[in-house]
Amino acid sequence: MKKAIALLLMASIVLMSSFAGGSQEDVVAADSSATTVTFVFADGDAGAKESINEIVNRFNSSHEGMRVEIQPGNGGNYTEFVRTKDSVGEFPDVVEMRGEAAMYIRAGKLAPLPAELTDLFLSPMVIDGNVYTVALAGENTNGIIYNKAYFDEHGLTEPQSYDEFIELCQTIEDLGDMDPLVVGGGDLWHLGFLFNKCWDDQVISLDPDFIAHCYSGEKDFSDPSVKAAIEELVQIMAYAQTGWASTPDAQITTFLVNDMAAMMYSGTHMFTQILSADPDFELGWFAIPSPDGKVRLVGGSGISGLAVSTECQSDPAKWEVAIEFLKFFYAPENYGIYCDTLSAIPATKDAPVSNGLPVLQEVITATGEADSLSPMWNSKSGINELPPDFRNFTYKTAVEVLLGQRTIDSACEELNKTWAVAASSFNPVTGQGIN
Amino acid sequence: MLGRKSRIDKTLVAFISPALVFYLLFIIVPTVGSLYYSFTSWDGINPNVNFIGLANYKEIVTSARFGNALKNTVVLTVFISLFENAIALALAILVDRVFKLKNLFRSLFYIPVLISGIVSGFIWKVMYNYSFGVINAMLKSAGLEALMQDWLGNTHLTLIMIGIVLVWKGAGYYMIIYLASLQSISSDILEAAEIDGASAWHKFTKITLPLISGAFTINFTLSLINGLKVFDQINVMTDGGPGFTSETLVYLLYKVGFNEGRQGFGTAVGVVLLVIILVLNTLQQKFLRKREVQV
Numbered sequence: 001m002k003k004a005i006a007l008l009l010m011a012s013i014v015l016m017s018s019f020a021g022g023s024q025e026d027v028v029a030a031d032s033s034a035t036t037v038t039f040v041f042a043d044g045d046a047g048a049k050e051s052i053n054e055i056v057n058r059f060n061s062s063h064e065g066m067r068v069e070i071q072p073g074n075g076g077n078y079t080e081f082v083r084t085k086d087s088v089g090e091f092p093d094v095v096e097m098r099g100e101a102a103m104y105i106r107a108g109k110l111a112p113l114p115a116e117l118t119d120l121f122l123s124p125m126v127i128d129g130n131v132y133t134v135a136l137a138g139e140n141t142n143g144i145i146y147n148k149a150y151f152d153e154h155g156l157t158e159p160q161s162y163d164e165f166i167e168l169c170q171t172i173e174d175l176g177d178m179d180p181l182v183v184g185g186g187d188l189w190h191l192g193f194l195f196n197k198c199w200d201d202q203v204i205s206l207d208p209d210f211i212a213h214c215y216s217g218e219k220d221f222s223d224p225s226v227k228a229a230i231e232e233l234v235q236i237m238a239y240a241q242t243g244w245a246s247t248p249d250a251q252i253t254t255f256l257v258n259d260m261a262a263m264m265y266s267g268t269h270m271f272t273q274i275l276s277a278d279p280d281f282e283l284g285w286f287a288i289p290s291p292d293g294k295v296r297l298v299g300g301s302g303i304s305g306l307a308v309s310t311e312c313q314s315d316p317a318k319w320e321v322a323i324e325f326l327k328f329f330y331a332p333e334n335y336g337i338y339c340d341t342l343s344a345i346p347a348t349k350d351a352p353v354s355n356g357l358p359v360l361q362e363v364i365t366a367t368g369e370a371d372s373l374s375p376m377w378n379s380k381s382g383i384n385e386l387p388p389d390f391r392n393f394t395y396k397t398a399v400e401v402l403l404g405q406r407t408i409d410s411a412c413e414e415l416n417k418t419w420a421v422a423a424s425s426f427n428p429v430t431g432q433g434i435n
Numbered sequence: 436m437l438g439r440k441s442r443i444d445k446t447l448v449a450f451i452s453p454a455l456v457f458y459l460l461f462i463i464v465p466t467v468g469s470l471y472y473s474f475t476s477w478d479g480i481n482p483n484v485n486f487i488g489l490a491n492y493k494e495i496v497t498s499a500r501f502g503n504a505l506k507n508t509v510v511l512t513v514f515i516s517l518f519e520n521a522i523a524l525a526l527a528i529l530v531d532r533v534f535k536l537k538n539l540f541r542s543l544f545y546i547p548v549l550i551s552g553i554v555s556g557f558i559w560k561v562m563y564n565y566s567f568g569v570i571n572a573m574l575k576s577a578g579l580e581a582l583m584q585d586w587l588g589n590t591h592l593t594l595i596m597i598g599i600v601l602v603w604k605g606a607g608y609y610m611i612i613y614l615a616s617l618q619s620i621s622s623d624i625l626e627a628a629e630i631d632g633a634s635a636w637h638k639f640t641k642i643t644l645p646l647i648s649g650a651f652t653i654n655f656t657l658s659l660i661n662g663l664k665v666f667d668q669i670n671v672m673t674d675g676g677p678g679f680t681s682e683t684l685v686y687l688l689y690k691v692g693f694n695e696g697r698q699g700f701g702t703a704v705g706v707v708l709l710v711i712i713l714v715l716n717t718l719q720q721k722f723l724r725k726r727e728v729q730v
Contacts, residue, residue: 080693080694083693100696103478107482186676241566245588246673247564254567392690392694396678397678405678405680425487433485
């Protein structure tokens, strides 16, 4: 009996091995006929994952001999994921770059993209005469997304000035039905949206090259404009919900659709999320005017976007597939899937016809009429590029001020100290740490 | 004689060498490598590494952020060491004295240990949530709205709230060690003390505690090391915030090294942390070993 069982087991193993071997050979045969490039993108957002997968599938089925293979990041910390890929020698051929793109460019990991591709874009970011990344979308324009039904019910109107915005917040607070503003301060990058608005209003409005002037030593963070930026942030954040410091970005939609908050300050990517949570929600949008009456919005192209590795460039066959894929990705009929799913503002000259929401059209119109349109303060390159660790330090210091742990003056001092250390090893004005 | 000694040495070397090779390759070489990178401004990506001498260590000494992380680490470690051991000992005594369902209680108290740090962090993060968490919901339904807090957003409470999760998760593990030690005490000694008229308190303080001092040494050493290297729960629950409120040394090392592109500085923090652990552990061992009693 034992012998019979043993024989049966052995036969099963042999049979299974032969099947396994067969299938593996089939896969190898299929793969070997195509030139494959690996592709990594931030797949934490379900919409991004779904739409990019769809475009890749379209490419693979329409391009014989070419194949794009997505390597899933499973939604974790994307910066770390790319860094890990790099450290184990698996830096992808095509890769989505975030704010750290400049670091990879300096490390010689990213290849300059050809004009046949970059010419498709409205305003690609040029670094040292080359374009290394092509934006997935125009910079995510932030503004107030609000509960239109609640506004209509109480006769509230969109503010035409900064003071009217503060009055509006106070009116909603006085009504007592819900918090005026929901902020996902548990995620620092979310708080960065509001910080950037205040920074643009108070600092960039006076000196667009403030960061460069800090590198050159002409200015520092004790500048009155920096203090004014933090004061503006404190004034707006006074209307945020209790518990904002521990509320993650992923939860703010719940506040809005459940009548717990009337407004949120975020990007256009939230439109789809809000309507997924409540298809009947009446969305409204407006830009918060600056205290000087002008409208400054985040827009245009930053340094983030898709890039191709230098290793891929060194293999002509792979390079051809990578560039062909990117051209295919940004063709209006394909790129439209991405833009519609994420309510993204197209970055290409030949923009896809939007099947998106009317509110998105309002945003696009507002960006066209804005007094100034610029990337987030941490998405700039060249002489205004921030030192690698400075953004988060600033946000955390701002949180300390907002929670009453330190004064604005002491926050500015801390920023100066950290800046001095950071700029001693990274200074694009003097070239320190760049070459 | 010499020949015999030489043969023994070769045999020893043969047995030790596989483990030694792995130890050298995966522990010693990276540690020495880290020491080198701590003197550089390496960003973790660029193949060009700039030697900057003691600049990272100088920054550590002068940086308010490092000082804050050190303070948070000490607070959290002391909190964990004290409460984890106090609760573990109390649970062990309770389980030791229970006659029925002893295994059930032991398993129940041990269950949190089996949950991963990440998962326990997520569970408690949801429970602590100001707007949707069960703790505030219970307070609200009990009419105690005044006591509702932003448990992870209140800078005075954040570290304690993280500490509670760590104690909840770790106490069961230490309970098992105390329980094993308690069960090894001979009933003869306790009976003799009882005949001599010793009260329950005297039996506990004069007999039980000295005889389980070996378990104290192990548990305090483990909780000290665990406290110094807490990562999972902070990562999931607060990301070191709000502000820098819950940023510990290990978390600072991770943030600057892996998120902020300052691998050189992060490595220097790691080296300092290694020295702190070695010093504290040596001191603790010396102190606790003196108090151990052998029967």
